[in-house]
Amino acid sequence: MSNAQIEIQLIASLVAIACAIPGTFLVLRKMAMISDAISHSILPGIVVGFFITQDLNSPILILLAALTGIITVILVEYIQKTGLVKEDTAIGLVFPALFSIGVIMIAKNANDVHLDVDAVLLGELAFAPFDRLMIGGTDVGPKSLWVIGSILLITVTLLIAFFKELKVSTFDAGLAASLGFSPVIMHYGLMTVSSVTTVGAFDAVGAILVVALMIAPAATAYLLTTNLKKMLILAISFGVFSAISGYWMAHWLDASIAGSITTMLGLLFLTVYLFAPSKGIIAVMYREKQQRTEVSLLTFLLHLKNHKEEEERHVNHLQEHINWQKVRSKTVLDLALKNNMIHIDNNIVSLTAKGDEFTSLAIDYIITNEDSQIEDMKDDFFLFRG
Numbered sequence: 001m002s003n004a005q006i007e008i009q010l011i012a013s014l015v016a017i018a019c020a021i022p023g024t025f026l027v028l029r030k031m032a033m034i035s036d037a038i039s040h041s042i043l044p045g046i047v048v049g050f051f052i053t054q055d056l057n058s059p060i061l062i063l064l065a066a067l068t069g070i071i072t073v074i075l076v077e078y079i080q081k082t083g084l085v086k087e088d089t090a091i092g093l094v095f096p097a098l099f100s101i102g103v104i105m106i107a108k109n110a111n112d113v114h115l116d117v118d119a120v121l122l123g124e125l126a127f128a129p130f131d132r133l134m135i136g137g138t139d140v141g142p143k144s145l146w147v148i149g150s151i152l153l154i155t156v157t158l159l160i161a162f163f164k165e166l167k168v169s170t171f172d173a174g175l176a177a178s179l180g181f182s183p184v185i186m187h188y189g190l191m192t193v194s195s196v197t198t199v200g201a202f203d204a205v206g207a208i209l210v211v212a213l214m215i216a217p218a219a220t221a222y223l224l225t226t227n228l229k230k231m232l233i234l235a236i237s238f239g240v241f242s243a244i245s246g247y248w249m250a251h252w253l254d255a256s257i258a259g260s261i262t263t264m265l266g267l268l269f270l271t272v273y274l275f276a277p278s279k280g281i282i283a284v285m286y287r288e289k290q291q292r293t294e295v296s297l298l299t300f301l302l303h304l305k306n307h308k309e310e311e312e313r314h315v316n317h318l319q320e321h322i323n324w325q326k327v328r329s330k331t332v333l334d335l336a337l338k339n340n341m342i343h344i345d346n347n348i349v350s351l352t353a354k355g356d357e358f359t360s361l362a363i364d365y366i367i368t369n370e371d372s373q374i375e376d377m378k379d380d381f382f383l384f385r386g
Helices: 003-028 034-041 043-053 059-081 087-109 125-130 143-161 163-171 173-178 183-205 207-222 228-253 257-275 281-306 315-322 326-338 353-368 374-381
Strands: 132-135 138-142 342-345 348-351
Touching: 003 034, 003 125, 003 138, 003 143, 003 163, 003 183, 003 207, 003 228, 003 257, 034 043, 034 059, 034 087, 034 183, 034 207, 043 059, 043 087, 059 087, 059 183, 125 138, 125 183, 125 257, 132 143, 138 143, 143 163, 143 183, 163 173, 163 183, 173 183, 183 207, 207 228, 207 257, 228 257, 257 281, 281 326, 281 348, 281 353, 326 342, 348 353
Parallel strands: none
Antiparallel strands: 132 138, 342 348
């Protein structure tokens, strides 16, 4: 590998880590699209920064863009708190308005200057190693590496210092207030970090990739764990994995690096979305099938308990009496036998002592709804569930 390849992967990995940390809290707070809103609303800050410095490469443009991102969050929060519109509507109102203000300012005062988000902040990873930082005539590495590295250092420091406060305010703002620290300060602190991270990462990797790295790894981790620390670690791991694997996919396909990394993020999320142990689509479908089978089994046992006539309990007539298809009838019958709920004598099905006890408890639960431990009850009686 060349130095440029190493630097590209290092920059992409640092951006992934820097975005995953605030992104995790944004996903948990159901504010995932705020990063997209920030990416659209920073244009007025860029324009004002250019008017002040007359230099498209000035860091003041980045700082004012970040400040505009913070203003975006404040406006969204203010509109939402009125109770007249929801958060997604507030986002849809604020960022088009700010973006339009930036467009008007350019049209009226800088029409002859190529001044827009693309000209200033939308970077390309492939070119990042060529924008070097020179200190005293010494090349100290890519500028983007230092920018995002500094942002990451600040983010990690703040995370360590305020992890407990962030955790409590994210899950229970009322408890946070009662414990003596302001959830409002925590919220705007998180939004400030998100804004600075978003704007700082734009210069290195571009808009689409920043939003993807902010949300996709955290959303993927959310499907795998309910522990905040594990979610942070998983989000960072997914982001770094996608950054590196996406780079090599782009190298192999001779395609866009940002597009390849975003594609890897999408494929990773799709894989977890399908196969996650508890929240994945396949697991959910299996549980639903299992629950339907358990309901069918209970219906079957209730039928046996309520009918003493042999013709009602004959194997060949159960399908007709309960109005089930043949496959479903066989599935339920086999499950009842495996769990020793029934016994069959001369093709006549009867409840065992275990089956009778379970059915009686189930009837009590259905009638009184007093036993909230029905899952424990099923665990105690079922040897094989579904």
